[in-house]
Amino acid sequence: MNSKLGSDLGDAVGIAPISVPKASDILADRLRDLILSGSVKPGESLPSERDLVSTSGLSRSSVRDALRILEVEGLIATRPGRSGGSIVQRPDRQSVARPMELFVKSHEIHLESLLDCRLAVEPFLAARAATHHTDEELADIRRIHEKFLATTDNLAEYKKLNLEWHLAIARSSHNELLIALMEAISHPIHEAAGYREVTTEQIRAEAKKAHCAILEAIEERNPELAHNRMAKHLGAYMDVARTIPNSE
Amino acid sequence: MNSKLGSDLGDAVGIAPISVPKASDILADRLRDLILSGSVKPGESLPSERDLVSTSGLSRSSVRDALRILEVEGLIATRPGRSGGSIVQRPDRQSVARPMELFVKSHEIHLESLLDCRLAVEPFLAARAATHHTDEELADIRRIHEKFLATTDNLAEYKKLNLEWHLAIARSSHNELLIALMEAISHPIHEAAGYREVTTEQIRAEAKKAHCAILEAIEERNPELAHNRMAKHLGAYMDVARTIPNSE
DNA sequence: TCCCGCTTTTTGGTCTAATCATATTACTTT
DNA sequence: AAAGTAATATGATTAGACCAAAAAGCGGGA
Structure with a gap:
């Protein structure tokens, strides 16, 4: 068992570095496969811990x-107690948005x-919302929209409703993946952006006007118009944001 | 300790349901804050498990x-052995792309x-690639591009290089978040799409032509052109994919 | 008969205390 | 000095016990 001899042999034969997987990782992989293959359907339970042990x-x-891994991945929820x-x-x-937020913050x-x-x-979401929205969703957007228009000098309220407005539009697109992406980047944006770019009355008035125009296009089920107006709205926002030095 | 009495009291006073957080979750939150706040920088180590215990x-x-949670989130890597x-x-x-893939598969x-x-x-990535690409990245794209053009009847090879081409473009955009998104959705797309939509020689020839046009626009550093050509290319692909019934 | 309250049982959550595996460090020998 | 060997620090794994929560079962009384 000479280590040098072993090393030489390894180099000569070209043994690739062997990774020793952790037991829990292997079990997690198997259980994940079970779930993704549909062998255990949502709402059903995995075997109990003690069963899995045996x-x-x-x-x-x-x-x-292993179970903890799947829990963090959002594939299972564990509850104590009998029939837990x-x-x-x-x-x-959130299982998609959370890692994305961590990524944004870390980098x-x-x-x-x-x-x-x-x-x-x-803009894509706006276009899809124009064609895919249901009556309930439209009512939801309108409700938020009215409250947004009614805001005056309460900046925190303005920002909150602004965020909600955009997320409501996103939800109406019925594209779960893009909705998740929007949710993920919205929070960091509204945290990072600070309050300065919405301080002037004029900017807020223009944002309200833009929201009205976009909503109108969505109500008319005109995807191109909704797309362009949203793009213009965001472009204006970016111009404002760019003129302001970062807070960091 | 009459349970009925307690329940009535709770209802009357309006006690909100109390969530009992798990010990490991609390510790994980604290450690995560430590990391995100920059108190412990990338490359440095958290205290050893035994230290954390005490x-x-x-x-x-x-x-x-708790450590396992952070590991799944991609915030730490654990290694055994001394000075591990x-x-x-x-x-x-991957920490972003993985949850997204799970989301796609599960739903x-x-x-x-x-x-x-x-x-x-x-199309956005293509536009950004046009303005942001470095010489090395362009060389990388070209290398993949040449190999892609050279493919003939090996469909697996065609698909693989096609995927690599698109990812190479994405990487040149220098927008880490959108790159992650592209990586995440690329695999499911290329798995779900099957082989049928690239079976005809004509379709593959058109794809090659489109790639050439897009790459040209990127080399010319013309973002609008790159954007439009990529949009057109994807539109054509979607038209083809739509004419074919899902394999599921 | 039906409902309240107690007991039992199942399940995850937590703790303690070892032992194993691994990789680095320190020491010893040649 | 170089090479080999022992000590050591660290995570990985195991075993067994007990706690806490929640549902199910049971029994007595209105």
Whole structure:
């Protein structure tokens, strides 16, 4: 068992570095496959921890580790108590948005990139909303819209309703993936953007006008118009944001 | 300790349901804050598990659970052995793309929605690539492009290089978030799309022509042209995909 | 008969205390 | 000095116990 000899042999034969997977990872992979293949459907439960221990041959810690992985991934929800257990569920939008937010925060993504992202996605969402919206969704947008128009000097309220307005439009697009993306980038944008770019009365008035125009296009089910007006609205916002130095 | 009495009191006073957070979640939140606030920088290590046990007062299981959460989130990487530990890192693009893929698979997102997503994002990436690309990135794209043009009847090879081509364009955009999004949706698309829509020689020839045109626009650093040509290319692809019934 | 209240049972959550595996460091020997 | 060997710090894994929550079962009384 000479280590040098072993190393030489390894180099000579060209053994690739062997990665030793963790027991919990292997079990997590298997359980994930079970879920994704549809063997266990949403609402149903995985076997109890103690069952998994006996069937897998692993210890309870490893089993719990595996379950914890799936929980973070949003594939299961665990509840204590009898008839509790690991209940399979479809990951919600937050399971997508959360990692994205972590990514944005960790990499200190510039506001510029976030707005870029928004500019790419939101006009599209507006166009889809124009063609795909239901009556309930439209009513929801209108309700938020009216409240938004009614805001005056309460900046926090203005920002909150502005955000809600955009998210309501997004939800009407019926594209779950793009909605999740919007949700993910909205929070960082509205945190990073600060209050300065909406301080003047004029800017807020223009935003309200733009919202009205976009909503009108959506009500008329005119996707091209909604797309262009949203793009113009965001362009104006970006121009304002750009003239203001970053707070960081 | 009459339970009925307690319940009535609770209803009367209007006590909100109290959520009992798990110990590991609390610790995970704290450690995550430490990382995101920059108190522990990428490359540095968190305290060892045994240290965390003594400072937090929790058991080793809970501490390990917390660390496992952060690991799944891509915030740390753990390595065994002396001078191992939980090393802080920035989440990579995979940490964003993976949850998105799980979301797509779990919700059985239609190919239509995925292509929509792509249509929203990729023309934008092409435009940004036109203005932001470096010489190395352009050389990389060209290398893949040449290999792509050289493919003939090997469909697997064609599809692989096609995917790589699109991702290379995306990388040149320098928008990390949109790159991650592209990576995330590319795999499901190319899995779901099957082989049928690229079976005819004519379709492949047109795709090659379109790639050439897009690349040309990028080399000329003309963002509008790159945007429009990419949109047209994707539109053509979607038309083809739409004429073919889903494989599911 | 039906409902309240107690007990039982199942399940996840937490803790303790070892032991194993791995990789680095420190030491010893040649 | 270089090479080999022992000590050590770290995560990975196991085992077993007990706690807490929540549902199910049971029994007595209105």
